[in-house]
Amino acid sequence: MDSAEKLRLAVIIGSTRTGRFGPTAADWFTARARRRHDLEVDVIDLAQAGLPAELNDLGDEVPEPVAALAPRLAAADAFVLVTPEYNGSFPAPLKTAIDWYYQxxxxxxxxxxxxGRESGGRQAVAQLRLVFTELHAVTIGNHIGLPSYWDRFAADGTWPRPSPDYEAAVKTTLDQLSWWATALRTARTTHPYSPEIWRSS
Incomplete structure (x- = not known):
């Protein structure tokens, strides 16, 4: 497949905490995503992005790190968020990163x-679905949950131990994501999207 035809997938590591597991989970997932001929993967680590913790007021100058990341997000046809669950929700730096952008x-x-723990981050994902609905994005039904992930390390320290369930979850998620990304890219190309088109005059 020509590189121009590939779907651009941005994988966002949402935790910035010391000792975080996010990069391990992201590396595992992106290794499988890169095996597909239809995807071009861009990994965005919020711990390295340097986004300010405080949002600007409307009309203020956009901070350089925010402006630097914007083209990568704008170029993406689809997103995968790698997130922990902290106290029944997702991390504050991830919410701030989401809120820096809109279109x-x-x-x-x-x-x-x-x-996360026994839930595998289910509550964090449920809340993120609500956030992205407000941002006019489409959250796909399937998601990859990793409960008690520390139990999945192999004796040699690698993660995860072989698991057909995990592999099947990745395939299903990527298949759904690819379908939606293709359909929505076609729609955006044919009819540029704006929330204004849904508001009555």
Whole structure:
């Protein structure tokens, strides 16, 4: 497939905490995403992005790190958020990163790789779905949950131990994401998206 035809997938590591598991989960997921001929993967680590913790007021100058990341988000056809669950929700730096942007999320599909204790991050994902609905994005039904992820390390320290369930979840998630990304990219090209078109005059 020609590179121009490939779907651009942005994988966002949502935790910035010291000792975080997010990069491990993201590396595992992106290794499988890169095996597909239809995807071009861009990994965005919020711990390295340097986004300010405080949002600007409307009309203020956009900070350089925010402006630098914007083109990568705008170029993406789809997103995967890798998120932990902290106290029944997702991390504050991830919410701040989402809120720095608006149009970059419009009419694009979003999938989730979540991790945590017994729930595997289910509550974090449920709340993120609500957030992205407000941003006119489409969250796909399937998601990859990694409960008690620390139990999945192999004796040699690698993660995860072989698991057909995990592999099947990745395939299903990527298949759904690819379908939605293709359909929505076609729609955006044919009819540029704006929330204004849904508001009555």
């Amino acid at each position: 970059e999320w419009h009419a694009k599909p979003v999938a989730f790789v979540s991790y």
